[in-house]
Amino acid sequence: MRVKIRLILLILAGILLVGDMARAENGYELWLRYAPVTDVALKAQYQKSVKNIYFPAGSDRLKVAHDELYRGLSSMIGLSPAQKTISESELVIATIDKIGNLRKYVPDSIPAKIGTDGFLIKTITTSKKNTILLTANSDLGILYGVFNFLKLFQINSSLAALNIAEYPKTMFRVLDHWDNPTRTVERGYAGFSIWNWHKLPGYIDPRYIDYARANASVGINGSVINNVNANTIMLTPAYLAKIKALADVFRLYGIKIYLSVKFSSPVELGGLKTADPLDEDVKAWWKAKVDEIYRYIPDFGGFLVKANSEGQPGPQTYGRTHADGANMLGKALAPHHGIVMWRAFVYDDKVPDDRAKQAYNEFKPFDGKFDANVIIQVKNGAIDFQPREPFHPLFGALPNTSVMLELQLTQEYLGFSTHLVYEAPLFKECLNADTYTAGPNSTVEHILEGRYNPKLITGMAGVANIGTDINWCGHPFAQANWYSFGRLAWNPGLSATKIADDWLRMTFTNDHHFIEPMKREMLQSRENTVNYMTPLGLHHIMGANGHYGPGPWTDNTGRADWTAVYYHKADTNGVGFDRTRTGSNALAQYSPQVQKYFEDLSTCPDEYLLWFHHLSWNYRMRSGKTLWDEMVEHYYRGADSVKHMQLVWNLMEKYIDHDRFTQVKELMAIQHDEAIWWRDACVLYFQTFSRKPIPDNFEKPLHNLAYYRSLRIPNIPGQGIN
Template sequence: ADNGYKLWLGYSKVTGRQLTDTYRQQLRYLIFPAASVQLNAARAELLTGLNAMLDLKPAEVKDIKGGQTVVVGTPQSLKALAITVPDSIGKEGYLIKKTLINKNQCILIVGNTDVGVLYGVFNFLKLIQTHRSINELNIADRPRLMYRVLDHWDNLNRTVERGYAGSSIWNWHKLPDIIDQRYIDYARANASVGINGSVVNNVNADALILSHEYLLKIKALADVFRTYGIRIYLSVKFSSPIELGGLKTADPLDPEVKKWWADKADEIYRYIPDFGGFLVKANSEGQPGPQRYGRSHADGANMLADALGPHHGIVMWRAFVYDNKVPDDRFKQAYNEFKPLDGKFEDNVIIQVKNGPIDFQPREPFHPLFGAMPNTPLMMEFQLTQEYLGFSTHLVYEAPLFAECLQADTYRYGKGTTVSRIIKGDFNRKLITGMTGVANIGSDLNWCGHPFAQANWYAFGRLAWNPDQSPANIAADWLRMTFNNDESFLSPVKKIMLQSRENTVNYMAPLGLHHIMGQSTHYGPGPWVDNAGRPDWNATYYHRADSVGVGFDRTNKGSDALAQYAPEVEANWGNLKSCPDEYLLWFHHLSWTYKMRSGRTLWDDVVWHYYAGVESVKQMGGAWDKLRGKTDPERFAEVKQLMALQLKEATTWRDACVLYFQTFSKMPIGPGYPKPE
């Protein structure tokens, strides 16, 4: 076994005579002229996949042999056949269909561009990987978002901020001379799900990344990525003109500063003509930014946008800003700073907003900026690396978390204004749209640490392609491609995946509790943290437990953060009658004896959730045990051990939290619950 190195591109042999025969019959011949690097890569992928899955080497022909030929390319590469491709699938879309060309039936995989063909090929291979019928085919697909980007929080010394799967895969020391096979496989995996951008360095950026030496290394990576339709981006430090350029200031309105950035952009594009642009974390968590000079986020972003604009690059400017010197509820700060800047950004700026207002907690309400900036493109930022979800030791399939946010209704343009529609730009005439995922990738043999963490990378790509896909379908595809197509394996494991995030919410932070994890590591429980050095890093700041009750009052009697949402959302979450249990303690401070929907008191319900969370991890372990022999023994054993560890840690979370909150509630843990360990 490859122990997971091949990700979902293992191309396992198709079993079953009938299935194999119908595939082989229809794929006997190939017409695939490949004059570009991208088409070549697509062709190589197709041949690798067919050979591995079906022992098949289609013969290359000039003329279609009816019913037995696959035809792949663009209208240009297939000139002789006079193929037409509709404009509606755009630059990156593809068609996979059964059709007649010169009266001969064939399977056609086409796009308007080479990269569209590449996506088409990967999706055709997926049909075979997942054992779908190819007897009738009529698929037309295109991405709903333009920028589908992974953010690596990788440092130049190869440590990875919040990375739990080894060290950075970028070997800066050996670049640009040594091109690790991993870079190629990384790019293949991304292309297979439609990811078309990669920010290779940490948002807490080192100015050195823009030095001549590093730009040569970046160019080497860009050359690999380009083959797979991926553009490279860099996180930049706002003060680079000082650190790298020797200027006295980084004031965005200073002419010398502007010139420094414009020259730097020119230099980058000399090496990398399709360079994607910059990602910027400014004036947050100690990072420099325009506010240091009394300028706004818009001043800062626009200055960089002007430098990149002539080269068609973009600026992804992060809205993750907070500051303990601002005395208001941290929840509110991004909205307070960015909302007034709506419409003030250049056309090639997109504001990158985390899914929730605090920081990738196990459950957060959607960020109030979504829908609140009609004249500014907003890009979704999800976190794939499990900073607050048990690192790479806990099995947490994150697609349900992503979908919960994407399908949340902002009501900003009436009912049905989901976050998904906001980020797709349905209500915005500006053209930039995007989604980004903080990568969970490292040098571990299996890339992501936990075998199931790969599913989060995969699911991110699928949702960035089309944010409205269902987590269940994505899980099923991933399982089929990564493990096998055996129903008796698929159905229990899919169930495990789909429940896993809620389990984790239950044993970590149920009922809207948030930010109660261990200080600085963000691993393990820490609801008692009250001396983190600044108030907004204390757990007590968020849960506000006292002898009366628990929770953060964000109604108009409290911090009034709810006023940042549309009136419908504010009314829904602000009212105890309608606020769902999941968000209760995000918005309300309630007494321990408050009567919940379940009929239990709040205290009993808190206890119930923590115990249910642990119980479900036990059940998950039991379900996995039954699957011995249904997958390779290596991954089976690895997952089994991880689940045992997860159970231990879930129990620690439960006991620590329940016992801690009990010091306030002074109420007993109900009968029937085992004693905390």
């Protein structure tokens, strides 16, 4: 009997040990896991550095920050610091006006530098004792500072000689949810909408609080909670009461709620005969509606508007301009300090021109005509969140108009939530692009930071990839896109490498045997996907039904600019969209330096070649290969790279928990199969025009072209019904 008992105890001890080494996880905690620090020496240093704390938590927001600090420290180092006076504490957390004689350690330039949302974390020496001072101008700055202080523990940073002064480089850092009242999510691939409208306002799901925590931890300060293809029900009193309940939760974390509104709401909801923005009754209706919203939500952020695009109503419906429509709403919001985010994603199939030119053509003439509280929301590229696009020509073309960058976190054109695609390199590609509009180094990043016109409001928006899946984003690595958006909206100058390193450490482990190989795979993952989907500047060749899978043959969707053939223009002579002066001349919308760079084949990067040029299949590439051989090689390289990613991931099993390892492994298998599907379908299709063989060193496609063209995939996710 004793032998059996001992054996059982040994087995239990083994189970507990394994549980400590790799605890079962489901991804719900995101990058806020606050995993125990395993380095003994580092843990001891941390415990000593925060043994006693001064943190008066007077306001509700400071109480949130206080609780977050103790939650993190308790979990990571097993310590709940004792509350002491300033002079007795190793850690002092308070706003600048409440730190007493420690104010002399704060440089005079700091309060103005960090502004309302920024913070200072600094090691100071008082009476031969080191003290960490975390201070800010506001309670919100303290909250952001606490999250960043906890991050130092999460990524195993030293707490010695700290001198961190951070502040957001953009004003409005907003998640755009394309969620419908029915709880479907347009282009959502992680389950249903997290907003349970039926149970609101009475029931506050704890998930709402964790959503707000996650956003605040990366500096996101706004949430548009409904689809840009808006439903007027969101403006009714019943729903405003529900929205108020969410706003009450988000407020503690510094997050304002915004609503997408339908331009025709005065007609559909108000019973007016017109929504003409110059009509006095229409102006009065919007003013009354805005006043009503602010009675429910005093700190309401404002409106997001999709107008005169893809069938949505707008001011052009009444012969008015985008400026007329945006300014009408802006004037209704201005007394309450609200803003209008007016989307530049506009195109009309009746305009006989390159779709890439339409947004510029419609907005450039009105530069300087928009009110001060109107900001034009511009996608990173001129088409539609493609795997790769050159930067949008509107960046730099509106020097007297507020502009914000719109990015898509949900992977509508990047394999949904089954493909591992770290999007920060895509975001940085746009941010680092030089527009030359104010001379060299006039990057998109600098424009968004307001360097050239300080009077303008600034911001970034990200189309959310969040749903009811327990891990929020469907794919564990898709969480990195939410995280990286927040980090880049706060500071567009951060590197994709640093963001990936931090996220991996916070989300999985600090073990460098895991960090280094997976960081390399993350940084390469977007390029892998471009290679097996749309190499060399190809774009918009996905399946027409739900944008899932390849569809380069798509040629009949009811309008030309929804087809693939409109964009790749493949024929026996060659492939690619000529946007030079011999074609659509879309390049004329860029500065002369950018025009020259992309128009000259000797300088145009291979990555954008077929975006700007229609070239012969025999065109000689920089590699010495023909265009056809180069294209085939990219497609095969992309699929092979996913196989390599699988091999690397399989070596990571011993460093992380079993559940997430298995989930990623299975999703990578799906991604590999779909990469081969993309590769084979596209190579076979374009071969019908090139009439050239697939080089012998590549395996032949699994099926013929007719097979791929015959595929029909039912119930594709992300096609939300409003």
